[in-house]
Amino acid sequence: xxxxxxxxxxxxxxxxxxxxxxxxxxxxxxxxxxxxxxxxxxxxxxxxxxxxxxxxxxxxxxxxxxxxxxxxxxxxxxxxxxxxxxxxxxxxxxxxxxxxxxxxxxxxxxxxxxxxxxxxxxxxxxxxxxxxxxxxxxxxxxxxxxxxxxxxxxxxxxxxxxxxxxxxxxxxxxxxxxxxxxxxxxxxxxxxxxxxxxxxxxxxxxxxxxxxxxxxxxxxxxxxxxxxxxxxxxxxxxxxxxxxxxxxxxxxxxxxxxxxxxxxxxxxxxxxxxxxxxxxxxxxxxxxxxxxxxxxxxxxxxxxxxxxxxxxxxxxxxxxxxxxxxxxxxxxxxxxxxxxxxxxxxxxxxxxxxxxxxxxxxxxxxxxxxxxxxxxxxxxxxxxxxxxxxxxxxxxxxxxxxxxxxxxxxxxxxxxxxxxxxxxxxxxxxxxxxxxxxxxxxxxxxxxxxxxxxxxxxxxxxxxxxxxxxxxxxxxxxxxxxxxxxxxxxxxxxxxxxxxxxxxxxxxxxxxxxxxxxxxxxxxxxxxxxx
Numbered sequence: 001x002x003x004x005x006x007x008x009x010x011x012x013x014x015x016x017x018x019x020x021x022x023x024x025x026x027x028x029x030x031x032x033x034x035x036x037x038x039x040x041x042x043x044x045x046x047x048x049x050x051x052x053x054x055x056x057x058x059x060x061x062x063x064x065x066x067x068x069x070x071x072x073x074x075x076x077x078x079x080x081x082x083x084x085x086x087x088x089x090x091x092x093x094x095x096x097x098x099x100x101x102x103x104x105x106x107x108x109x110x111x112x113x114x115x116x117x118x119x120x121x122x123x124x125x126x127x128x129x130x131x132x133x134x135x136x137x138x139x140x141x142x143x144x145x146x147x148x149x150x151x152x153x154x155x156x157x158x159x160x161x162x163x164x165x166x167x168x169x170x171x172x173x174x175x176x177x178x179x180x181x182x183x184x185x186x187x188x189x190x191x192x193x194x195x196x197x198x199x200x201x202x203x204x205x206x207x208x209x210x211x212x213x214x215x216x217x218x219x220x221x222x223x224x225x226x227x228x229x230x231x232x233x234x235x236x237x238x239x240x241x242x243x244x245x246x247x248x249x250x251x252x253x254x255x256x257x258x259x260x261x262x263x264x265x266x267x268x269x270x271x272x273x274x275x276x277x278x279x280x281x282x283x284x285x286x287x288x289x290x291x292x293x294x295x296x297x298x299x300x301x302x303x304x305x306x307x308x309x310x311x312x313x314x315x316x317x318x319x320x321x322x323x324x325x326x327x328x329x330x331x332x333x334x335x336x337x338x339x340x341x342x343x344x345x346x347x348x349x350x351x352x353x354x355x356x357x358x359x360x361x362x363x364x365x366x367x368x369x370x371x372x373x374x375x376x377x378x379x380x381x382x383x384x385x386x387x388x389x390x391x392x393x394x395x396x397x398x399x400x401x402x403x404x405x406x407x408x409x410x411x412x413x414x415x416x417x418x419x420x421x422x423x424x425x426x427x428x429x430x431x432x433x434x435x436x437x438x439x440x441x442x443x444x445x446x447x448x449x450x451x452x453x454x455x456x457x458x459x460x461x462x463x464x465x466x467x468x469x470x471x472x473x474x475x476x477x478x479x480x481x482x483x484x485x486x487x488x489x490x491x492x493x494x495x496x497x498x499x500x501x502x503x504x505x506x507x508x509x510x511x512x513x514x515x516x517x518x519x520x521x522x523x524x525x526x527x528x529x530x531x
Contacts, residue, residue, distance in 0.1 A: 001025050007034060010047040014118045015183045017043055021050075028054055039183035047182075089451075093131065096448050102132030103413040106435050106447045110454035111139045114180070117454050124453050125401030125428070132407050134414035135430040135438075135447070139460055143361050145424055146370040153367075153422075154374040160389030162353035164191040167387045169349035172208055173201045173373060174223065174359015184355065199345055201226065202359060214342050221363050222332040227372035229328035230343045232320040234379050239347030241381030245298070247288045249378060251313035252296035254279070254304065263309050270304065272297040272311065279304045316375065351387025352380045403428055415444070432461025 005020045010031070018037020022030035031050045034040030053059070063085035068076035080088075096104050107128045112118040128136050140149075148158045164170060164187040177185040188208075192198060200212040201223070209215045218226055234240045245251045252271040254263040263270040268281040275295040279302070282288065298313040325336035346352055354377055360369055382388025403411065411417075415434035417425035424431060435457075438447040450457075 003029065005032070007037075009034075009037065009039070010043065010050070011116050011119055012046050012050070012053075013115065013181075014113045015039060015181050016118075017047060017182055019043060019047060039186070041186040042182060044182050093449065093451070097132065100446065100448055101413070102407075102410060103134055104446060104448045105131070105133050106135040106137060106430060106438075106450050107133060108137040108450060108452045108455035108457055110456075111143060111460070113139075113143060115454060120453070122400040126405065129401060129403055129405040129428070132410050134406065134410050134412075134417075134425070134428060135435060136428055137430050137432060137435055137455065137457055137461070140424050140429045141431050142460065143358060145429075146361055146366040147356060149424070149427060150367045151370055151374060154371045155378065155383060157391055159356070159374075160384060160391050162187075162355050163351075163387050163390050164188055164196070164353060167191055167196050167351050167353040169197050169199060169345060169352045171199045171201065171346075171352060171354035171377075173354055173356040174361075175355050175357040176202070176204075176206045176208065177355075178207055180357060197345065197349070199342055214338070214345055216332075216334050216338060216342055219331070219333040221365065223360055223363075224365060224369040224372040225323060225328055225331040226334065226339070227369070227376045228320045229323035229325060229332075229339055230346065231316075231372070231376045231379060232323050233325070233340060233343030234347055234376075235317050235320060237343075237347065239343075240379035242298070243290075243293065244381030244383075245313065245379065246296050247290065247293035248381075248383070250284075251298055251311060251316070252293075253282060253312050254302065254309035255312055255315060257301075257308040257310065262312075263304060263307065270309075272300070272302045272309075346376075346380060349380070351385070352377065352382050353388050354382075355389075413445075415447075418444075432457060436461075 001024045004023050006023060008019055008021050010017045010019045016039060018034035018040025020032040020034050021028060022032065028051045031043060031048050033043050062079045063082060064077035065080045065085065065088070066075040067078050068074060093105055107124070109121065109124055110117045112121045117124070125136065151157070151159050162170065162184070164184070170188060170191060172188075177188060188196075188198070197214075198208065198212040199214045199216070200206070200209040201216045201218055202209050203217055203220055205217075209217075216226065250262075250269075253269045254271055255261070256263050263279075265281055268283050270279050271282050272278075273280045273292075273295045274297050280292070280296075282292075282296075296311075298311050299317065300314065301308060301310050303309070325339040328334065328339050329336045354373075356370070356373060360366055360373070363369065377383070377389070380388070384391045411428070414425035414428065415430045415438055416423060420426075425434075435447055435450075437443050438445060439450075
């Protein structure tokens with residue numbers, strides 16, 4: 001049968017690499033790079049394995065329903081029709097909602113950054129919000145919170161995309177794109193080929209670290225100290241973009257010594273004009289005039305109507321001051337000379353872009369570390385400028401996952417919101433530890449059901465201190481009552497399931513039907529149009 005090549009893109013992670021899909025009739029037989037596509041220069045092993053995922057013997061094609069008690073080691077899965085499974089799940093969810101409120105149902109999903117759930121996430125959130133639950137567990141506290149959300153506390157937006165095509169210096173901070181984001185890896189390769197330099201901050205000897213111009217092998221968890229130390233070098237040497245800092249940041253705005261708050265007059269902030277030697281109003285709702293910005297003080301102490309004030313930048317410089325190269329060496333394990341060399345590279349670059357990921361995210365100090373890193377790169381003036389990190393234009397469409405779908409009062413019931421009012425709960429995400437506490441101790445209320453979309457919270461959020469009652473033969477006892485159905489909506493084989501001879505629930509079900517004998521995959525199991 002003749003083969004056909006069909007253009008598309010890989011949906012197995014957020015990189016969405018362009019790809020050619022090779023078919024024979026209605027059967028997928030291969031996946032190839034699509035170089036003409038903006039992200040199609042290469043494919044990772046997972047992308048190339050798409051046919052194995054489609055035709056794997058353990059791929060679930062119909063819902064499975066539990067038929068044995070929760071105390072039985074064998075759930076007794078049996079296949080049921082889709083309509084039956086959907087009706088049963090909806091009935092159970094609505095029953096809990098009627099008895100205990102929608103907040104008693106927690107939802108979870110696999111990582112949108114590394115799995116096929118990425119393109120479905122907004123629609124999953126739409127279901128959650130429309131149902132009325134404020135509790136959605138994702139990998140937010142161990143992956144994207146600091147970069148996509150808390151980064152806004154510092155810059156006003158999520159971390160912009162690096163403009164590798166025009167970067168003079170590329171900084172990879174706790175980020176290994178060859179393993180995590182192939183489209184970025186291709187962009188970096190092209191930039192390196194034209195002469196861009198590379199600074200890698202990573203404790204692991206990744207491929208990028210070994211080939212970098214500078215490699216800072218930071219001690220895990222000390223990234224904030226390194227960022228403050230690098231910033232100190234730039235400030236002390238005057239090697240930062242003063243024009244950008246004055247005009248496009250709050251650096252020149254005066255902060256009161258007595259309250260620690262910004263000095264205001266009406267609706268405007270105040271700054272000290274060194275040319276007129278008097279205070280001036282700054283309206284941050286409009287772009288600051290370059291001639292005004294040029295005269296604003298960044299350092300010093302000033303008295304305004306009897307109130308001593310200092311520019312915000314002066315406070316920042318004071319916070320960075322203790323982090324000398326020698327102190328940074330003590331904290332991070334990076335030689336002082338290497339810290340200074342890295343600072344000189346950043347200072348001397350015509351343009352600098354950077355990206356961070358789990359190397360920063362998977363630490364208790366991720367939010368503050370990201371703030372220190374964001375401020376460091378703000379000193380370069382590389383925010384939304386060519387060769388820096390860009391705020392890319394987005395399609396002017398409404399998001400499917402609008403939280404306004406939530407009934408009044410439900411958002412306020414989010415787990416963890418009281419303790420962390422600016423944290424993930426304010427955006428509809430629940431932390432693993434908060435959900436576990438609600439399941440086990442009913443604090444602040446009982447979670448009675450967990451609806452998972454491809455998630456494995458015992459793996460992703462396993463390092464949470466829990467009551468011993470949770471663990472029963474390796475399975476959380478409190479979670480046992482909620483797993484009644486397994487629907488193949490978006491399931492990838494688990495670790496080891498690609499191995500020849502690996503067996504899963506679908507195999508056990510076939511064995512039951514064939515009297516215990518292993519049952520080979522039927523032709524129907526290999527059709528390209530399966531669900």
